[in-house]
Amino acid sequence: MASVSSQPQFRYTQPPSKVLHLRNLPWECTEEELIELGKPFGKVVNTKCNVGANKNQAFIEFADLNQAIAMISYYASSSEPAQVRGKTVYLQYSNRQEIVNNKTTADVAGNVLLVTIEGSDARLVSIDVLHLVFSAFGFVHKITTFEKTAGFQALVQFSNAETASSAKNALDGRCIPSYLLPEHMGPCTLRITYSAHTDLSVKFQSHRSRDYTNPYLPVAPSAIDGSGQLSVGVDGKKLEPESNVLLASIENMQYAVTLDVLHMVFSAFGPVQKIAMFDKNGGVQALIQYPDVQTAVVAKEALEGHCIYDGGFCKLHISYSRHTDLSIKVNNDRSRDYTIPNTPMMNPQPSILGQQPASAVGAAPQQYGGVQYAQTPTQPTMHHPPPAGWGPVPPAQSMPMQGHNPPPYMQQGTVPFQMGPGMMHGAGHPGLPHPPHMPPYQSQ
């Protein structure tokens, strides 16, 4: 009747739907319990439990609208309320006509993981740390993070369900290794389910979202500072996401700084895996890759602001790169992969300088004197994967070098920096022009 439809309705009534919305359920109510509840009234074709902030809501979908109406009608006039485990359950028609993302989405493997980071400091976990953690299992295409009632969450997109499930199996319920987290942070536990997403939409590189397949995606202005590095200020504190790859720029470069010089300087802190040099903004920059974040942190703190040569020449400015694994296409005078054994090096040269700790870059810069360098174009002692004794640790520095162990969930061969060339997947986009002064591996 037309006159009825225009009448005001009760505030909380809904038009009928095959889908019923249930609330006040006991926590972690099961699908079986929902089916038990609905079965007397018809065929339950789908359910969704643990809905809402308190996980105490659910949906039941009947095969037929009349079955849903029968259930609502029954309990509307019954003296006994609907109950699950003795707890009164409130029913109404859902405002949707079908359950979307039915319960199987949490169980069917997909290429995108929904990650909930638990812990009082969960929101301090940077997207870069998440990237590092998940990259151990395969190329991570994209990450988005967001705050939900469930807490701080991230969606992590892999190439396929296989790599996603290996990450899920290894990481679900595990804590992020503390050395990847800012100091004084409590434990952060990862809870992982599959997302129904297959391809995340990332518009900007920012502190909340990243697309690692598209190096030329614009960076959100809010996420960068003057040096072009991400610096997310949480409670006003500057948080530079740490990385195992350092970006070094060289100021006042009166003398040539070669790959070998950089290798020698940075090797004092740990095995240098890869170096890539390139020109940017009229200067020289280099990416230096260590096997782990911790070594990079130590090197950065020791070297930042120091000069390679006496007299204030070749001053190093070091920040963390967002890369975790450089893709070295060819070993030459600007790029080198030291992890590949038996790779013929160009210009093999005798070693110089021995094991001078690089903390002495400032203290004993004459070791790297320009003249000496010019006369003996350098080749550090290491041609191959770093030997066990890759050099003394600068004694004056406090260097927790014990941390070369992989985090507990990482198995040999799956650590991020041993990932194959897929890591820098975006580098080879055929249709994308490389910006000037930007080598193909350089994402920003």
Add this chain to the structure above:
DNA sequence: AGCACA
């Protein structure tokens, strides 16, 4: 006790 993954 009031609707699902940004």
